[in-house]
Amino acid sequence: MFTGIVQERGEVVALDLAPDGADARVTVRGPLVTQDVQHGESIAVSGVCLTVVASHEDTFTADVMAETLLRTSAKEWAPGRAVNLERSVTPTTRLGGHVVQGHVDGIGTIVARVPHDGYDEFSISVGKDLARYIASKGAVAVDGISLTVIDVNDSPTGAVFTLGIIPETRTATTLGGAAVGSSVNIEVDVMAKYVERLLSFRDVEKA
Known part of the structure; x- marks a missing residue:
């Protein structure tokens, strides 16, 4: 973990x-x-x-x-x-980000990068298979980096979500040099996947 x-x-x-x-x-x-x-x-x-x-x-x-x-x-x-x-974490590690398993769910594409005072705003596109797990103000791991989603815009083919990348993250990670069109690994919040799985069984029991 x-x-x-x-x-x-x-x-x-x-x-x-x-x-x-x-x-x-x-x-x-x-x-x-x-x-x-x-x-x-x-x-x-x-x-x-x-x-x-x-x-x-x-x-x-x-x-x-x-x-x-x-x-x-x-x-x-x-x-x-x-x-x-x-x-990997140890029992005494501070959980500074969120629970990340290192089990990548799919690939996203950087579709925009807009500089602002104090941060860069990234927009990342994902398909429908991942879009349902992305929530505004929720957690997502992008290339292994724990980040908070600013907003999500859905479309018939998936979604585009935005992130704020502060200078420290730009300096310490590969996102500093990431360009529009780059592919990034996406791991959604594991809790969202378990909730979906539990709800699917509830629907089966009702059938």
């Missing part, structure tokens, strides 16, 4: 695809998160929870399953790409 508070902006060193292209192994540089990392620990890489299989000096290596390549921006990772890094 994570909090969505990025600890370090790292860099992809290598992405080695399997011969059939179904899965991959990624190596990431992150001097802070690798200081005492152990085999089998979890690190969120731009919101994707990965298990450390090896580490060396300031890098760690993890396997990336076919499902992860399909549903996230991991398929676009290449040497030199900046990524957000966060170690």
